[in-house]
Amino acid sequence: MEPSDGGGGSTGRRPTIMLIEDDLDLVAMCDAYLTRAGFQVARTPDAAGARGRLDEVDLVVLDLGLPDSDGLDLLRTLRQGQHEKLPVIVVTGRGDEADRVVGLELGADDYLVKPFFLRELVARIRAVLRRSGTGAPAPPVIHLGGLVIDTGAHVIRAAGEQIALTPREYRLLEFLATTPGRVYSREQLLAHVWESSVEWQAPATVDEHVYRIRRKLTDAGVRVPKITTVRGFGYRLDP
Structure with a gap:
């Protein structure tokens, strides 16, 4: 949407x-x-x-x-x-x-x-x-499945209730939500979300954050969208 x-x-x-x-x-x-x-x-x-x-x-x-x-x-x-x-x-x-x-x-x-x-x-x-003086649009509110992502307030809600994410978890989920269906490697996610690289950050960091986000979405009753593992490539958000 x-x-x-x-x-x-x-x-x-x-x-x-x-x-x-x-x-x-x-x-x-x-x-x-x-x-x-x-x-x-x-x-x-x-x-x-x-x-x-x-x-x-x-x-x-x-x-x-x-x-x-x-x-x-x-x-x-x-x-x-x-x-x-x-x-x-x-x-x-x-x-x-x-x-x-x-x-x-x-x-x-x-x-x-x-x-x-x-x-x-x-x-x-x-x-x-x-x-x-041209002006810019207000940060959007993204609606994906059962999630509402307010990119201006940096808040994610499901069924009207806020889901408590850490700042990094929020940034990772928001980044995936901006291009749903697109696959990102761990290295790309480290670059765009952590603003780091494999030289400074272990790719397993991405896996751990994805695990935590999945668990919190499940606890909130969110089935769609979901973060899908694409073996050999990385992750994507399926709306």
């Missing part, structure tokens, strides 16, 4: 975010996460596909390593034309510090370094939209 707007939104419509990125797996993850966060998403893998659609969007997330153009050239074009005030967040590789600096000098509103956390992407977009 689609999330409700949660009430209290600063605008009457959902801002549209354009993802200019040729990594299709990353785009799919970002699209699902942004949609659950209350945004509309436009996608294009290259600069050519973006140029004719810029009037439709409120903010651009621009990968600088595009297949058909230097992302900096597209940013330069934006800042010299009719879209000079369109908010832009540039995305660069970890070693491309010079590109980040040039991007900011050309007028980018913010930047992200790959690999980045989806939660951070949403936070950066919300911050840039607030600064630009």
